[in-house]
Amino acid sequence: MTATSSMHMTADDKRFIHSGAARLIALVIGICLIAFMAITWGSRIQETAHALFDGENGQIITPVGQQRVKNATPALTACLEQRVGDVEKMKAEGVINDHQYANFSQRARELCYAQNPS
Structure with a gap:
């Protein structure tokens, strides 16, 4: 291939990877x-953003001891009370x-x- 022939792509040289459909698929995957990352790590990202914007004295998360745990076993409740209490x-x-x-x-x-x- 010469330098001039590589600059001009013909219909025969066009591959799927260069097509609009491939770009659309890549956009959908992105x-x-x-969306997956926002759902999975959204709360942590939000906590970090609050910490960055509010400064070191801003509250980052709600107090753990005031949160209610659904379907908590007695051992889990005792552990949370002890550790979070400390x-x-x-x-x-x-x-x-x-x-x-x-x-x-x-x-x-x-x-x-x-x-x-649990």
């Missing part, structure tokens, strides 16, 4: 991936800031759910 106590004493509180309380919940699957 939109689906963005985190809330540290926040009340000023040992941790709002960002640390958000991280610690989320980890405490994840630990309790992992140890006590």
Whole structure:
């Protein structure tokens, strides 16, 4: 192939990858991936955005101890009360800031759910 022939594409050289249908499929896949990520990580993205815009003193998440858990077993309830209670106590004493509180309380919940699957 010469330099001039590679610049001009003929109908025979056109492949599916260069077609409008392929671009439309790629667009649909991209939109689906963005929607999946928004559904999956939307709350974490929102928490991060609030933290960035509100500064370090802004509240990032709702207090964990005030949330109700559906279908909680007694072991899960006890774990949440203990672990989340400890985190809330540290926040009340000023040992941790709002960002640390958000991280610690989320980890405490994840630990309790992992140890006590319902």
